[in-house]
Amino acid sequence: MIDPTLRRFPLAYVEDLSAPVLSASSRRHLTGPLRLGPGDPVNVADGLGGWAPAVLTDDDAGVAVTGPVVMTPPSSVVLTVMFTPTKGVKPEWVVQKLTELGIDRIGILQTERSVVSYDRGRAERLLRKLQTVVTEACQQSRRLIRPEILGPKSVQELVSQNPETRLCDPAGDVFKTAMGSDSLITSLAIGPEGGWSPAEAEHARLVALPGGILRAETAAITAAVVLVSQ
Structure with a gap:
């Protein structure tokens, strides 16, 4: 359950709770769309489970902690969703939704029938972009622990x-x-x-999600919902 203070005020990620500094993107979001200014209350978090109440300031840091740091322990159950990107659907959108829904480990699969492939350079660029997406989604959904981004991995590696x-x-x-x-x-x-290849299907047990034949991105969201609802 989210702490009432976290629900009430916007959340911004910072690198160091002992000396927090707002990123340029967080500053723009808080002072732009949210129309906040110096003295307005916010919360800051480090993405590792620690958070603290704070207020916006007009100095270079942009924020100052006003209360003790609270540590939230990680869950004893780690939920993972790996998905295979398809043409026409940005993986950033899927990762954003999986983060907001509470998945702990999110990753890209490279399967035998994938239509989108990743060489080393492309994979590194994608993972950097997904880290930014995850941070923004955590702030939006008030998540205190940033999910881990994995991949691209084969089915064999994953299993x-x-x-x-x-x-x-x-x-x-x-x-x-x-x-x-x-x-x-x-x-x-x-x-x-195009489905799993026969070789891939031999590596793990198959399970059917609720609904009919789902698009890949719909299946990823459905997978997240059924995992967190257990």
Whole structure:
């Protein structure tokens, strides 16, 4: 549950809570669309679970802490959604929504039937951009712990690192049935529009999401909702 103080005032990420400095983008957002000025209350967070009440200032830092730093421990359950980007849908949009919904680890899959491929340079540029998207989405949704961005990874790499991963596929077991009576699914992977290759499908159990045949981006959002709703 979000602390009432976090709900009431805007949140800005800073690198150091002991000496906070607003980034240029945070300053523009707070003083522009939100129409805040010196003396107005905000909250600052470090993305690692720490946050503190603060006020905007008119000096170079742009903000000053007004209360003690509060530490929020990470959840004991880490939720992961990996997805395969498709043409026409920006991965930034999907990552933004997964962050707002509370997913802890978000990643890009490079599958055998992917229509979007990433060489090393393109992957590095994408991951840098996604880090910015994650920070902005955390501020919007008042998240105190920044999710981890992964990838691009193959299905084999993903399953070897997280054997509990399920591959989402309409032919798989219904989600509730796949869970079992006492189990908890924590990692879901969304494949390309062409589906998983036979070799990829052998690496992990298949699970069907609610609904019909979903677009890749819809499936990623649905996966996040069913994970956080368990």
